[in-house]
Amino acid sequence: MSDLYARHKAVLPDWLALYYKDPLEITHGEGRHVWGADGKKYLDFFGGILTTMTAHALPEVTKAVTEQAGRILHSSTLYLNRPMVDLAERIAQLSGIPDARVFFTTSGTEANDTALLLATTYRRSNQILAMRNSYHGRSFSAVGITGNRGWSPTSLSPLQTLYVHGGVRTRGPFARLSDTDFIAACVEDLKDLLGHTRPPAALIAEPIQGVGGFTSPPDGLYAAFREILDEHGILWIADEVQTGWGRTGDHFWGWQAHGRSGPPDILTFAKGIGNGMSIGGVVARADIMNCLDANSISTFGGTQITMAAGLANLSYLLEHDLQGNARRVGGMLIERLRAVAAQLPVVREVRGRGLMIGVELVRPGTDEADPDTASAVLEAARAGGLLIGKGGGHNTSVLRIAPPLTLTVAEAEEGAAILEHALGSVH
Numbered sequence: 001m002s003d004l005y006a007r008h009k010a011v012l013p014d015w016l017a018l019y020y021k022d023p024l025e026i027t028h029g030e031g032r033h034v035w036g037a038d039g040k041k042y043l044d045f046f047g048g049i050l051t052t053m054t055a056h057a058l059p060e061v062t063k064a065v066t067e068q069a070g071r072i073l074h075s076s077t078l079y080l081n082r083p084m085v086d087l088a089e090r091i092a093q094l095s096g097i098p099d100a101r102v103f104f105t106t107s108g109t110e111a112n113d114t115a116l117l118l119a120t121t122y123r124r125s126n127q128i129l130a131m132r133n134s135y136h137g138r139s140f141s142a143v144g145i146t147g148n149r150g151w152s153p154t155s156l157s158p159l160q161t162l163y164v165h166g167g168v169r170t171r172g173p174f175a176r177l178s179d180t181d182f183i184a185a186c187v188e189d190l191k192d193l194l195g196h197t198r199p200p201a202a203l204i205a206e207p208i209q210g211v212g213g214f215t216s217p218p219d220g221l222y223a224a225f226r227e228i229l230d231e232h233g234i235l236w237i238a239d240e241v242q243t244g245w246g247r248t249g250d251h252f253w254g255w256q257a258h259g260r261s262g263p264p265d266i267l268t269f270a271k272g273i274g275n276g277m278s279i280g281g282v283v284a285r286a287d288i289m290n291c292l293d294a295n296s297i298s299t300f301g302g303t304q305i306t307m308a309a310g311l312a313n314l315s316y317l318l319e320h321d322l323q324g325n326a327r328r329v330g331g332m333l334i335e336r337l338r339a340v341a342a343q344l345p346v347v348r349e350v351r352g353r354g355l356m357i358g359v360e361l362v363r364p365g366t367d368e369a370d371p372d373t374a375s376a377v378l379e380a381a382r383a384g385g386l387l388i389g390k391g392g393g394h395n396t397s398v399l400r401i402a403p404p405l406t407l408t409v410a411e412a413e414e415g416a417a418i419l420e421h422a423l424g425s426v427h
């Protein structure tokens with residue numbers, strides 16, 4: 001055990017999960033690579049769990065942050081803040097939400113807390129619809145709407161949450177249905193649920209479930225849900241913490257795969273927009289955002305330093321069409337991994353969109369999740385110089401791949417070859 005790991009264990013909570021038997025300390029990064037204290041260079045296929053959206057040590061972001069740090073890091077939400085207004089204007093416009101207002105937080109969890117505060121206040125209801133197998137953060141209220149039991153410690157949250165089918169279509173009672181039948185079955189389930197309850201405030205959903213194993217419903221599910229929600233005046237909150245900013249290649253936001261639904265009433269974002277700086281936020285129609293009658297939620301949301309990072313990162317992302325890169329390189333990587341998987345009975349499915357790719361592992365010849373093999377593949381990939389993630393509601397047996405969006409074709413090839421070797425070596 002390294003000295004740092006021993007000190008970590010002695011002073012930090014047991015539930016603070018670490019990857020790898022011999023946990024990795026990362027000392028620095030550049031582009032799609034990071035370096036460990038073990039002296040090794042790793043290709044990063046997990047983008048610091050999607051927080052490093054664009055690239056490690058992106059010069060444009062480093063410059064903006066350094067210049068801002070030389071002026072002021074943070075004043076207060078009580079004073080005007082130019083970079084905050086600049087970034088809010090751009091996000092409001094990109095969100096697709098009419099008459100949008102933007103509120104910045106420091107994390108995705110806090111963004112979802114804010115969305116819950118808005119929706120419950122606006123609707124005068126503490127009842128929330130959330131998706132089975134969902135993940136929305138780990139604060140007191142966020143765990144109360146997180147359907148993925150592995151990530152939801154016991155909570156006495158005062159929210160009343162009803163869990164809806166639809167986020168996972170690869171397993172469960174509706175698994176073998178066609179797209180149309182799957183949507184129809186989930187809609188029936190939702191209608192049934194609404195028949196037995198007081199009117200909920202909102203439905204919160206990740207367009208593609210992240211921690212849950214990169215699973216998604218057929219396009220159009222949320223448009224079908226929307227019709228029913230609208231009949232009851234129930235708000236739709238899209239949690240875009242993992243799916244936003246072009247990661248899925250086909251769309252800038254995950255909700256756009258359900259385009260007929262129109263934009264959500266509330267959209268939450270975080271992670272990648274800061275390229276490693278701690279930003280989250282909420283976008284909502286003005287009437288919803290302004291339903292609170294007291295001052296803002298935290299002191300730190302929208303600090304000048306994080307806003308400078310967000311602005312530089314967003315400009316880079318748009319100017320370099322990283323959404324297009326995610327579509328092209330991600331599409332190629334998915335095809336490549338599917339070809340690998342066809343030879344390996346341990347892989348049940350390769351799924352995904354853009355640079356959000358899941359590889360679900362099972363015990364060969366069965367449908368049973370195989371978390372041990374997933375852990376072994378993670379270790380083998382690391383040994384080969386590749387960092388990937390794990391997830392999935394079924395004992396975390398889904399390998400998660402979400403590299404920085406600047407990933408090149410050569411790097412995608414290199415990572416796929418390492419992963420192919422890692423998968424082959426554990427069986």
Ligand code: PMP
Nearest residue numbers: 107108109135136137210241270
């Ligand atoms: N929502 C989703 C969909 C997430 O994936 C996460 C983080 N994994 C969160 C919310 C919470 O974000 P944060 O970790 O920034 O609090």
